Amino acid sequence: MGELILQNIERHISLSKDDARYILSSFNPKKFNKNESVLQVGECCKYEYFVNVGCLRSFYLDQNEIEHTTMFAISGWWTGNLRSFVTNSPSLFAIEALQDTEVLRISNPQLERLYQKVPTLNKFFRIILQNNLFATQDRVMHHLSSSAETRYTLFNKKFPGLEKIVSQKIIASYLGITPAYLSRLRKKFKSAQN
Amino acid sequence: MGELILQNIERHISLSKDDARYILSSFNPKKFNKNESVLQVGECCKYEYFVNVGCLRSFYLDQNEIEHTTMFAISGWWTGNLRSFVTNSPSLFAIEALQDTEVLRISNPQLERLYQKVPTLNKFFRIILQNNLFATQDRVMHHLSSSAETRYTLFNKKFPGLEKIVSQKIIASYLGITPAYLSRLRKKFKSAQN
DNA sequence: CGTCTATTTGAATGTACTCAAAAGCGGTGG
DNA sequence: CCACCGCTTTTGAGTACATTCAAATAGACG
Numbered sequence A, B: 001m002g003e004l005i006l007q008n009i010e011r012h013i014s015l016s017k018d019d020a021r022y023i024l025s026s027f028n029p030k031k032f033n034k035n036e037s038v039l040q041v042g043e044c045c046k047y048e049y050f051v052n053v054g055c056l057r058s059f060y061l062d063q064n065e066i067e068h069t070t071m072f073a074i075s076g077w078w079t080g081n082l083r084s085f086v087t088n089s090p091s092l093f094a095i096e097a098l099q100d101t102e103v104l105r106i107s108n109p110q111l112e113r114l115y116q117k118v119p120t121l122n123k124f125f126r127i128i129l130q131n132n133l134f135a136t137q138d139r140v141m142h143h144l145s146s147s148a149e150t151r152y153t154l155f156n157k158k159f160p161g162l163e164k165i166v167s168q169k170i171i172a173s174y175l176g177i178t179p180a181y182l183s184r185l186r187k188k189f190k191s192a193q194n
Numbered sequence C: 001c002g003t004c005t006a007t008t009t010g011a012a013t014g015t016a017c018t019c020a021a022a023a024g025c026g027g028t029g030g
Numbered sequence D: 001c002c003a004c005c006g007c008t009t010t011t012g013a014g015t016a017c018a019t020t021c022a023a024a025t026a027g028a029c030g
Helices: A003-010 A017-026 A082-087 A108-117 A120-145 A148-158 A168-175 A179-193 B003-010 B017-026 B082-087 B108-117 B120-145 B148-158 B168-175 B179-193
Strands: A028-032 A037-039 A047-053 A055-061 A067-074 A094-097 A101-107 B028-032 B037-039 B047-053 B055-061 B067-074 B094-097 B101-107
Touching: A003 A017, A003 A047, A017 A108, A047 A055, A047 A067, A047 A082, A055 A101, A055 A168, A067 A168, A067 B120, A082 B120, A101 A108, A108 A120, A120 A148, A120 B067, A120 B082, A120 B120, A148 A168, A148 A179, A168 A179, B003 B017, B003 B047, B017 B108, B047 B055, B047 B067, B047 B082, B055 B101, B055 B168, B067 B168, B101 B108, B108 B120, B120 B148, B148 B168, B148 B179, B168 B179
Parallel strands: none
Antiparallel strands: A028 A101, A037 A094, A047 A101, A055 A067, A055 A094, B028 B101, B037 B094, B047 B101, B055 B067, B055 B094
16 A cells, blocks of 8 residues: 555655654545545645545636646655645645545644654655756746647656546646647647558 | 845744854855856756845757746845756756856855754755745746736836846746747837836 | 847738537436 | 436637747947
8 A cells, every 4th residue: 555655755765664664654545536626725735645546636727717737646746735735825726636546645743743753754855845846847948948739749758648537628728728729739640640 | 245145044044153154154155247157058056056146047948049048046046956956967057147246155065064064954945945846836827827918027026127137038038938029018018108 | 430239120920719619428317 | 228418629710929030220348
């Protein structure tokens, strides 16, 4: 059950058997059904989530009520709203399950206790934070320098298979284009393959 | 000379006189002339920079040789290429001075020593890292949901006065539009004011 | 003062959007 | 198991935002 998260952590720091046991005991397993809400806009994000099985997505509505997907979290990824989590402020975006999903989640007090017991986790979460920053920076750069078509092909490289699972509407909202336009792009790609 | 950086750090953590002195001694002051290069593409980023006076910008060239500005760092801001700094890898982007600029910079070994002496700085830099992430996330969201015109007005709110200092070409490269189009936007704004 | 680069502006173009209608698809209940 | 409902996808036609290219003008700097 907890192998994946331990593997994930041990990619960056090494853990004793005891550490590993304590870490696992600090996380609570939880299941979400497809389309179930994990976090709602305006709610405080009480947990950070590690996805074991399934897929979560973060999204928000802009001033024109248009939905934008900011990230997907598939198996082996961390997600949540860090800003809301650390500052105890209402979340500006929502998180929902795109499939039946199993996560391990940890609350802020649990995390604090965990830092006390296993101080090297400070380093681990700093690295996770850094990687998150780098990924977000990449996304900015990619948006600045690439057309919708290029962003679409990169999406498929970055999340292979997700295209089959996630509705086109949602993929479009991640790419920053309309579903109608994504439909046209796909058509173009299909005809180019033949 | 070092008041600004100490002020900046003490916004998040408290420092003893000794800590403060040791911190200051770990940073090297350096000046860059207007248009001087701070970091070149392909070079390893050996320092993190705190801007005392002036303005730095980070930018890269995309596959079509088009320049994109990823961030400005004005007085009181931190900059550098963290990815290159921590992984010791060649930088994908460059940093240059837009004005005569005075910085305090710190190398990786110096920073490590500093963490030993003043462990609470771990917390400080984690907060800086977090804020960086939040700012970058905001930028992604803003790009997804706003037109060039809106982005331009927000730029002016976020960096008041910078418009007068920085060439339009560079501002356009930050906004993700062409200089020609920014010129048209500005014209429109001017005529709207009368 | 001359040179070099940045800015402005016009005309034509392209990328992506809007609106609307039709077709497809998935889940639910009879 | 099929029929229906609601939502997603497709597609056409028209449009808007932003770009390209080029030429003229303005500004900066040695």
